[in-house]
Amino acid sequence: MSLNQQLRDNLRQMLAVLQNERHALAALDLDAILGCAQDKRELCGRIDTTGPFSQDFELDEECRGLLDAAKRINEVNRQVRNLLAANVSARLEVLAGSPALYRPAAASYARVGINT
Numbered sequence: 001m002s003l004n005q006q007l008r009d010n011l012r013q014m015l016a017v018l019q020n021e022r023h024a025l026a027a028l029d030l031d032a033i034l035g036c037a038q039d040k041r042e043l044c045g046r047i048d049t050t051g052p053f054s055q056d057f058e059l060d061e062e063c064r065g066l067l068d069a070a071k072r073i074n075e076v077n078r079q080v081r082n083l084l085a086a087n088v089s090a091r092l093e094v095l096a097g098s099p100a101l102y103r104p105a106a107a108s109y110a111r112v113g114i115n116t
Contacts, residue, residue: 004060006050011066014043018073025080 017039024032051057059067 003050003057004063007047007059007063008066010043010047010050011063011070014040014047014070015066015073017043018070018077021077022073022080025077025084028084 017036021033021036021040024036052059
């Protein structure tokens with residue numbers, strides 16, 4: 001099997017894992033999210049041996065398309081993870097009663113020096 005064929009197979013598997021990760025994020029399934037992270041790590045190792053770090057590497061159009069698709073899906077998944085983390089942080093702040101760093105000050109400053 002040629003290096004490009006191996007790379008194509010690995011990139012197709014990466015696309016499947018990224019799709020699974022998207023579904024796991026939507027379902028908030030922590031076990032599936034962690035499983036996808038492990039699968040991505042393993043696939044990255046395999047891609048390193050068949051991709052640009054191997055000798056006589058040449059990226060064909062199909063591999064380039066698969067790679068671009070994987071980059072786009074990974075970026076979307078990253079944004080979803082960041083939104084989920086921000087949402088959790090906001091909820092934890094509300095539960096803990098701690099103010100947000102950039103929350104506007106209350107209107108109480110307008111009463112300073114006024115006797116009522």
